[in-house]
Amino acid sequence: MKCYxxxxxxxxxxxxxxxxxxxxxxxxxxxxxxxxxxxxxDISIMMENLPKLTQVTTSSQFDQKLQDRIxxxxxxxxxxxxxxxxxxxxxxxxxxxxxxVSAMVMIIGxxxxxxxxxxxxxxxxxxxSTQPQQNLHQDFKPSVVSPKQNLPSIADxxxxxxxxxxxxxxxxxxxxxxx
Amino acid sequence: MPNYELSDxxxxxxxxxxxxxxxxxxxxxxxxxLLNFICRYLNDIDRSEDLVQDTLxxxxxxxxxxxxxAKFSTWLYTIAANFARTELRKIKRRKTFSVTELxxxxxxxxxxxxxxxxxxxxxxxxxxxxxxxxxSELPDDFKTIIILRDIQELSYDExxxxxxxxxxxxxxxxxxxxxxxxxxxKTKGExxx
Numbered sequence: 001m002k003c004y005x006x007x008x009x010x011x012x013x014x015x016x017x018x019x020x021x022x023x024x025x026x027x028x029x030x031x032x033x034x035x036x037x038x039x040x041x042d043i044s045i046m047m048e049n050l051p052k053l054t055q056v057t058t059s060s061q062f063d064q065k066l067q068d069r070i071x072x073x074x075x076x077x078x079x080x081x082x083x084x085x086x087x088x089x090x091x092x093x094x095x096x097x098x099x100x101v102s103a104m105v106m107i108i109g110x111x112x113x114x115x116x117x118x119x120x121x122x123x124x125x126x127x128x129s130t131q132p133q134q135n136l137h138q139d140f141k142p143s144v145v146s147p148k149q150n151l152p153s154i155a156d157x158x159x160x161x162x163x164x165x166x167x168x169x170x171x172x173x174x175x176x177x178x179x
Numbered sequence: 180m181p182n183y184e185l186s187d188x189x190x191x192x193x194x195x196x197x198x199x200x201x202x203x204x205x206x207x208x209x210x211x212x213l214l215n216f217i218c219r220y221l222n223d224i225d226r227s228e229d230l231v232q233d234t235l236x237x238x239x240x241x242x243x244x245x246x247x248x249a250k251f252s253t254w255l256y257t258i259a260a261n262f263a264r265t266e267l268r269k270i271k272r273r274k275t276f277s278v279t280e281l282x283x284x285x286x287x288x289x290x291x292x293x294x295x296x297x298x299x300x301x302x303x304x305x306x307x308x309x310x311x312x313x314x315s316e317l318p319d320d321f322k323t324i325i326i327l328r329d330i331q332e333l334s335y336d337e338x339x340x341x342x343x344x345x346x347x348x349x350x351x352x353x354x355x356x357x358x359x360x361x362x363x364x365k366t367k368g369e370x371x372x
Contacts, residue, residue: 007354007358008351009354010354010357011353011354012354042361042365043357043358043361046364047357049306050325050329051329051332053219053307053330054307055215056218056224056227058210058211058214058231059228062210062228062231062232063206065232066206066232066235066236069236070236073239073240
């Protein structure tokens with residue numbers, strides 16, 4: 001055991017809080033180290049004497065002063081905060097009740113926010129209800145896209161394969177270059 | 180006549196129910212204990228007495244804040260410790276200001292020892308003085324715990340609740356605090372008690 005470890009456990013040793021093995025280790029160190037043995041004695045004596053220090057007592061006017069201050073407080077009455085604390089909504093303690101209310105507000109707020117997260121399209125419901133059904137059919141013109149007109153056919157695409165072969169050539173060269 | 184049959188917890192319950200005599204009993208029981216604790220902490224009896232009054236007034240005005248989940252003494256000591264800590268911070272701030280404002284001679288006058296030398300008759304008195312001086316040099320965390328444990332003789336469990344640190348931390352702090360206090364006493368020439 002080192003002196004540092006002895007110092008770490010010195011109070012526990014004096015107060016008898018150490019297990020037997022640790023206690024034996026400390027006792028062995030104490031016998032071999034004069035400094036630590038002296039430290040142990042000094043601290044033991046100090047601990048013995050500290051509770052014996054002179055006890056001070058309150059002055060003779062202490063009680064009177066306190067009573068005067070209490071009278072002053074009683075004259076003023078309870079503060080606004082103290083009055084608020086005394087309110088018991090539906091028989092509940094004020095602090096838990098306040099906590100419950102704020103939790104409920106947060107839950108309702110959060111669920112409202114979550115439920116309204118998706119943006120709905122702007123639809124004028126009045127217009128929809130007044131518009132005649134026929135007009136709706138007339139206005140509706142489905143756009144049919146013929147594949148011949150708009151989509152590029154396979155025949156239009158480059159079938160020469162020149163660019164592709166160039167590309168391939170490059171790749172082959174690269175692979176070949178490593179050889 | 181003080182009624183020692185009732186426990187602190189029973190007294191505060193009575194006081195919460197409106198019995199002012201129970202409050203007077205509590206004051207009688209705790210005024211000196213609290214004064215000793217704060218006085219060791221601040222080393223100023225007048226200021227300490229004011230803080231004991233503040234503590235007992237807070238007990239009067241906030242009696243309903245006490246719930247029986249904690250020991251009454253622990254609760255009261257926590258209030259006193261908070262007042263003492265706040266006051267010490269104020270004193271330190273004021274001291275820093277005033278010391279920087281003083282001349283060199285004045286500063287030497289404040290910090291120099293006025294001991295007449297350790298004679299046999301003065302031994303106990305010197306020990307008292309040296310302990311007080313060493314305590315004031317201890318870091319606040321160590322000082323509070325040393326006073327509560329070694330002077331006020333409270334249990335580790337109570338101290339842990341008062342200073343709001345885990346039990347293990349209290350034990351290690353008290354050990355380091357004792358070693359430090361012992362070193363300080365040694366430097367002040369305190370060897371034989």
